[in-house]
Each structure stands twice: as structure tokens, then as C-alpha cells.
Amino acid sequence: MDKRQILLSPINFGARTSQNRFFIQPMECNDADAEGNPTDLTYQRYENLFRGEAGVVTLEAITITDKNRGRMNQLFIMPKNQPALTKFVSHLKQINPNTLFLFQLTHSGELSNPAFSKRLSVKLLPGYEGDVFTEEEFDEIMDHFVLAAKIAYDSGADGIDMKFCHGYLGSQILRPYNTRKWKYGGPWENRRQFAFDLYERIQKAVPDKNFLIGSKVSVWEGFPGGMGTAGPDTPVIDLSEVIDLVQGLEERGAQYFVQSAGSPSITISLTQCDKERPYFAYLHQYFAKVLRDNLKKETVVVGSNYSVFGKGKNKLQAVTTEDKSLLTYGAQNIEKGYVDMIALGRQSLADPLLPKKFREGREDEIHFCTACDNCLELLIQQSPIGCCTYNKFYTNVLVQTRKEKGRLVQDHT
Ligand SMILES: Cc1cc2nc3c(=O)[nH]c(=O)nc-3n(C[C@H](O)[C@H](O)[C@H](O)COP(=O)(O)O)c2cc1C
Ligand code: SF4
Known part of the structure; x- marks a missing residue:
């Protein structure tokens, strides 16, 4: 295996092309201004990522409403933000026109922070406080998602990630715990309809095949009734709904999926493996393979949780230092057909220039994340x-x- 050849080879990404197999995760960094627009700090972060030459960069979770959000200084995607977002995208594309730029659209739902916004839930998890939205309120949220997709398109983004992971609103609707009696609650056919309606409405609002659409999905949230469980009150893994979800979205035009797991406010070590328990990363390898095995060849599957592998000096055992290093392990997963691309989360903060340094043979200069x-x-x-x-x-x-x-x-x- 030549890891350079594998990681630096281009891949079809929907109707577009990713220059290599590096995919930058959405990483919210809470540095927008009071209007939800990028500041100098935001610019600096993304300028570095665009200089870094990853095939795909995802813009951190950008909220479709300022009323319900998890971060004080989160980016907003509302009509008032379009000029600033257009300027931002155009600036980054001038630095590197080859990197595809996706926006991750989100609504925080029950993870909205009550210190500065309103918590809204479909059905509150035990121990959570907040309001339960009315169906009319939810119809408005759907409209905002569609509008946000249109704003992303008009701002020059190459596509969107409809966030169905990490316990935010998308996961809240889709998970078996949503037994509420309404059009998107109870039986799986109702819950999945939320995602299907959203995709169909967005495709109608933005009828351009070059505009990429996909989702980051928590394949298993790791608590009773979470996504990927067998029912509303059991943590037992059952991936049938998640498989049906991605296949249904693929039929509705999804060109890629980013595999993830967990819901950080509840199962943090699952979402981002910590250095004491790096072996949780192997669960992600399995979840990614399940997606890969159940989707068409042309649909891109992106695997998560690579940062903990670093230079190979981690606490994983029964494996050689080389095989437990990020670049080798990532390339092996692509070679074995488990994933098509590898996503960099914390690693992209530690060294946004990783793909460029790797391409230039400067592997020794990479700052590896220490988790x-x-x-x-x-x-x-x-x-x-x-x-x-x-x-x-x-x-x-x-x-x-x-x-x-x-x-x-x-x-x-
Ligand atoms: C500071 C920070 C911000 C994050 N922001 C987001 C986000 O906006 N959207 C998202 O889907 N995941 C977010 N995540 C999770 C990462 O994208 C990623 O799934 C996780 O860190 C595992 O990948 P890694 O091992 O490469 O870090 C965030 C994680 C951290 C540490
Ligand atoms: S080295 Fe530590 S602070 Fe830096 S990105 Fe990694 S986890 Fe975050």
C-alpha cells in the first residue's frame, strides 16, 4: 500500500471532484460577531484551511435561526447574513478554487443554550428542560432550513450538510425516542419522512445537480432511544433505521454521508475519542463500513474520528506504531473499502495545513493533535x-x- 497514492488520489464527489481524500469536519469555533457574521478570527481559520488543500472543507454548524442556538457567537444563515457569507466564500475561493466548500446547516433544538436562546424540543429527554415545539413552529423551522439551503447556494457554497448527528434537532426527530404523536413522530415511516421532506423541498428550491447535498449522521448515539437503537427505551444497537435513512436520502439525491456517532452532551467519548479510550475509534470504523456496504458505489462515505491516531504514539495496543498512525490507518481504511475519504476534526485545528504538508512530502512538519x-x-x-x-x-x-x-x-x- 502506498499511502501517498491513496490519500492524494482524487475522487468523484457527486457531480464534482474532490482533489484528495481529506475531508475537513465542521468545527464550530464560536467566533462570529453579534449578527452571526464571520470575524477576522473566522477568516483566519478558514484561510488556513483553504491554504491547506483538503479536497473538501465543511463550514462549522451554522444556525438557521438566531433564536435557538447552542453557541453564543455562532454563525447564522439568515437573509441578513447573505452579503457577508457571499464575501466570505468568494475570498476563500480566491485562495484555493479547488477545495469544495460545504455548509453544515443546523438547528440546536433541545441543545439550544437557555442563557441566550430558547430551548425547543420534539420530546424532552429525561433530565432536559425546555419547551416542546408546536407543529406550526416546526413548519417554520422546515421553511428556515429550505431558505438556508438557498442562501448557501446563492452565497457560492458548493453544497450543504443537513446535520443529522450529535443530538441536534435532526437527530432529535429521527431517533426512536421521538414517540410523540405527530406527523414526524412515532413509527419510523413518520420520523424518516422529516428528512425525506427536507431533502425533497431543498432539491426543489435549488434545482442544480452541481450543488452537493449530504448529511453527517450519528449512526449510533449510545443511549436508550438514541439514533441507531432498537427502540425508544433501549440502547441496543440496531442500524436498520439508519441504513434505511441513508438509502432513502441517496434516492433523493444525497451524494455523500459523513459517518459519526454519539451525542456529545451525553456520550462525548463516543463522538470524539479521547486519548484514554482511543479504541472507541474502532467503532467508527465499523459504522462507516456499514454505511459503505449499504450505499451505491458512487455515494461518498466519509469516516470520522481519526484525530486520536495522531503520529501513532497513542494508547492503542496490539498494533504497530505505523498502523495506528492517522495517515496509515486512514489510508488502510480507504484501501479496504470501508470509507472513501477520511475526516479531520480536531486535527484540522491542530494543523490546518496537513494535506498540503503531506503532498509536499513534509510529513515531519505536521503538528499532530494530541487529543x-x-x-x-x-x-x-x-x-x-x-x-x-x-x-x-x-x-x-x-x-x-x-x-x-x-x-x-x-x-x-
Ligand atoms: C471544538 C469542536 C467543535 C466541533 N464542532 C462541530 C460542528 O460544528 N459540527 C459537527 O458536526 N461536529 C462538530 N464537532 C465534532 C467533530 O466534527 C468530529 O466529529 C469529532 O471531533 C471527531 O473527529 P476528530 O477525532 O477528528 O476530532 C466539534 C468538535 C470539537 C472538538
Ligand atoms: S492538540 Fe488538543 S487543543 Fe489542539 S486540536 Fe488537538 S485536542 Fe484540540
């Missing part, structure tokens, strides 16, 4: 986010955040 999860601490504390290990600016943000808000003891550090 210390200090960036996650910044996210939880509502500070601007970046890599605190390799970027001094964010090391200082971390120091300042701990001074002001105390040190956060994360359950897995």
Missing part, C-alpha cells in the same frame, strides 16, 4: 475556539478562560 481536548473545554465554556497546543493565541484564550470561569474538569481527562 488533549483543551479545544473542547473552550467550546463548553463558550470561548473562541482553536488549538491550544500549537497556536499561542488560543493557549492564551485557554489561560484567560480558566482564570475567569475556572478549570473545567472533563469527565474523560
